[in-house]
Amino acid sequence: MKPIATTRSATGIPTGRLALWWVVGSEIVIFGGLLASYIMHRIGHPEFGDYAAHTNTWAGALNTFVLLTSSLFAVLAHQAAEKGDGRKAHRFLWYTIGGAVTFLVVKGFEWTHEIHQGYTITANAFWSFYYTAAGLHGLHVIAGAIVMGVVAHKAKRNEELQRVELVGIYWHFVDIVWIFLFPLLYIAK
Amino acid sequence: MASTADHADHADHAGDAGHAHHEPGFVKKYLWSTDHKMIAMQYLFTGMVMALIGGYFAYAFRMQMAFPGQHVPGFGFMAPGEYNGLVTSHGTIMIFWVAMPVLLAAFGNFLIPLMIGCDDMVFPRLNRLSYQIFLISAVVLVASFFVHGGPFGGAWTAYPPLSAKAEYNLTPLGATLWLVAVALEFVAFLLGGINFVTTAMNARAPGMRMWDIPIVIWMIVLASIMFMASVGPLVAGAAMLLFDQTLGTAFYDPARGGDPILWQHLFWFFGHPEVYVVLLPALGIVAEVMTVFARKKLFAYKTVLYTAIATGILGFFVWAHHQFIAGIDPRMANVFTVTTVLISVPIGEMCFVYIATLYGGSIRLTTPMLWALAFLAEFLIGGVTGIFLGASGSDIYLHDTYFVLAHFHYTFFPIAIIAVFAGITYWYPKMFGRMLNETLGKIHFWITIVGFNMAFIPLFICGAAGDHRRIYDYSSFPDLAKPYLQNLRILATVGTIVILFGQIFFLINFFRSLRGGPVAGPNPWRANTLEWTVPSPPPHGNFAVMPTVYRGPYEYSVPGREEDFWPQNLPD
Numbered sequence: 001m002k003p004i005a006t007t008r009s010a011t012g013i014p015t016g017r018l019a020l021w022w023v024v025g026s027e028i029v030i031f032g033g034l035l036a037s038y039i040m041h042r043i044g045h046p047e048f049g050d051y052a053a054h055t056n057t058w059a060g061a062l063n064t065f066v067l068l069t070s071s072l073f074a075v076l077a078h079q080a081a082e083k084g085d086g087r088k089a090h091r092f093l094w095y096t097i098g099g100a101v102t103f104l105v106v107k108g109f110e111w112t113h114e115i116h117q118g119y120t121i122t123a124n125a126f127w128s129f130y131y132t133a134a135g136l137h138g139l140h141v142i143a144g145a146i147v148m149g150v151v152a153h154k155a156k157r158n159e160e161l162q163r164v165e166l167v168g169i170y171w172h173f174v175d176i177v178w179i180f181l182f183p184l185l186y187i188a189k
Numbered sequence: 190m191a192s193t194a195d196h197a198d199h200a201d202h203a204g205d206a207g208h209a210h211h212e213p214g215f216v217k218k219y220l221w222s223t224d225h226k227m228i229a230m231q232y233l234f235t236g237m238v239m240a241l242i243g244g245y246f247a248y249a250f251r252m253q254m255a256f257p258g259q260h261v262p263g264f265g266f267m268a269p270g271e272y273n274g275l276v277t278s279h280g281t282i283m284i285f286w287v288a289m290p291v292l293l294a295a296f297g298n299f300l301i302p303l304m305i306g307c308d309d310m311v312f313p314r315l316n317r318l319s320y321q322i323f324l325i326s327a328v329v330l331v332a333s334f335f336v337h338g339g340p341f342g343g344a345w346t347a348y349p350p351l352s353a354k355a356e357y358n359l360t361p362l363g364a365t366l367w368l369v370a371v372a373l374e375f376v377a378f379l380l381g382g383i384n385f386v387t388t389a390m391n392a393r394a395p396g397m398r399m400w401d402i403p404i405v406i407w408m409i410v411l412a413s414i415m416f417m418a419s420v421g422p423l424v425a426g427a428a429m430l431l432f433d434q435t436l437g438t439a440f441y442d443p444a445r446g447g448d449p450i451l452w453q454h455l456f457w458f459f460g461h462p463e464v465y466v467v468l469l470p471a472l473g474i475v476a477e478v479m480t481v482f483a484r485k486k487l488f489a490y491k492t493v494l495y496t497a498i499a500t501g502i503l504g505f506f507v508w509a510h511h512q513f514i515a516g517i518d519p520r521m522a523n524v525f526t527v528t529t530v531l532i533s534v535p536i537g538e539m540c541f542v543y544i545a546t547l548y549g550g551s552i553r554l555t556t557p558m559l560w561a562l563a564f565l566a567e568f569l570i571g572g573v574t575g576i577f578l579g580a581s582g583s584d585i586y587l588h589d590t591y592f593v594l595a596h597f598h599y600t601f602f603p604i605a606i607i608a609v610f611a612g613i614t615y616w617y618p619k620m621f622g623r624m625l626n627e628t629l630g631k632i633h634f635w636i637t638i639v640g641f642n643m644a645f646i647p648l649f650i651c652g653a654a655g656d657h658r659r660i661y662d663y664s665s666f667p668d669l670a671k672p673y674l675q676n677l678r679i680l681a682t683v684g685t686i687v688i689l690f691g692q693i694f695f696l697i698n699f700f701r702s703l704r705g706g707p708v709a710g711p712n713p714w715r716a717n718t719l720e721w722t723v724p725s726p727p728p729h730g731n732f733a734v735m736p737t738v739y740r741g742p743y744e745y746s747v748p749g750r751e752e753d754f755w756p757q758n759l760p761d
Contacts, residue, residue, distance in 0.1 A: 003307070003308045003309035003310075003311075003313060003730075004307055004308045004309075004392075004735065005302060005307040005308055005309050005310060005311045005388060005391075005392035006311045006312070006392075008307065008311075008391055008392045008393070009391050010390065010391050010392065010393045010397075011390050011391055013391070015311050015387055015391045015392075018387050018390060018391055019311070019312065019383055019384075019387045022382075022383045022386055022387060022417065023383060025417065025418070026379055026382075026383070026417045026418075026420075026421060027421070028421070029417070029418055029419075029420075029421025029422060030421035030422070030424050030425050031421075031425070032421060032422065033421050033422020033423070033424070033425040033426065033455060033458070034422075034425035034429075036422070037422075037425070037426075037429075037440075037451055037455065040451070041446070041447075041448065041451075044448075045446050047446070048446070121432070121436055121438050122436060122437045122438055122439065123439075123445075124439050124445045124446045125438075125439040125440060125442070125445055125446030125447040125448075126446060127439075128429075128432065128438035128439045128440050128447070129440070132428065132429060132432060132438070132440075136425075136428070
């Protein structure tokens, strides 16, 4: 049973959404710290550009497209949930999860190829950043996909439909992190 | 409107509880509870146990400083590596496992729902998870004392390359466990902080405007936000350090394109705001205690609040004053000198506001009030000595000496010990329903204060004379092995033992009063805030009828009123 505290809304913002924005805020500073560290290193080490030339820009571009499309499905799921159509929201959420899986598969091929060429996480600071930043982002993709599965399961029975919006906000955040990672790690050569 | 809904809800709730009332088992009541008060107690007791461990470590390495190479009673002979491990663990424990859990988590959990007038946190299960992760982190840290190679000994700041490579620190497992423990602790406080902020924003009682929130709640919320905003980069930094330790990545390795100074930036970008993360709740506690025992309205509520916000913002722009001799650009050092000296303005302002609150009040020197007054006096010394360290010119000389150590103990001890005792002695009747013994409380207070000054004033002198912080035995340094310096070191050690001895009175008082103290009743201090309107200790769900708030928290000695206090929930 929920406490009375959970049902109150002194700010007028639903408690779940308010808390989620704080989660996103705390995540922004985690990725912010990592990316700021990378950018400072990138400025100080022109040779990072040569290492970055070995990344597969086309695979990165494909993944950007996949993630953006999955975010579109998250929006459509939210739209359906707003109208109270849980079944439709459920379907769109599964499309979004499909996007997450595609993203991870592409990533898997990329990393396998790079590791075979000898560009491992210990090769130098660039590759350390490359795998850590993309890996941390990948963990967020996996976590988002799992949570979306749970939300979709409930949504199918028209339960807890407000969560569709929350998971959508989180997914957009994961998407935006990638929008920063892609140019920084792949394009800036 | 909202209040009627609350009343109805709560009436249903009370009815249910009446029908299905059964005593929960030990595990469900003490270990698996989602009740914010029980979680607060869990944090408080874990913090107290960790404080005893940290205090024991301080005793051991201070004995080594006073009588180098001799047998330490209750510890044995100390090797240099052990000394490093003890110092590191003392710092880590006192900041992450004592100051944070007690000031933020214990007081935050206990006070937020009670003071804003609701029945629990908005996410009770998240709250329980937060404590459980915290407990695991404490277990991991304690486990690191017993692994092969011993605990990590590279200082609580864990600078690479010492912390990154086992061939330098010689504690391959200890260093990794230390890092994992700290990272888990951060996760626990991120979850807890989100809960605190959301609860304080959304779950306030009807009628409670922004300016009716007690200052201590504001302070805990601001501290939680500061923690959230500052710890992120260090979470990333800790992951990078963990990979450097375990996988052999190159983040902090200059030979492969990394940079060890990066860690210092990430660490202190968190580490300095962290000081304010624990300072703000301490200032909040002191504000509550002072207004009640001066029977006077808090002087300039909004000024306190804006000052705290200013401190919070400025606190993010001072971190590099820890790195003046790390080879940073001198022009940057100038900027950080300016910001560091600037931040003493809002803190000084806060001290003046508290003194103005006392002015003209009818002051009662109860135990909590003594602690609150001591906080102001002792913290002032910590603040003033900070100016010498914030100015890059003098810091170059004083860096890494005992002067620095004495300075930050004069800030952290008032925060994590003195203000915490003010809080514990003030809210003890509410937590446990009994009054503490005033005589034992005052004996405890005076022994602790005398011991504290005896321990750290000598260290200012040692530091100014050139004592370096991280030396295991001074006898091989002729310039520093002088008798007068050694006598000061012995005096400091005696002070440490006096502090620890004084805590026996606290423990006796604490545990004896649990059953033997006089029954407190709901409002023994005649205070205004909402937690004093419910029975002591508050029942599950806190309020029998959800309160409505009509005024601010500090309406003491209002002219024309018969009573000298005016509870927040009393209709006009």
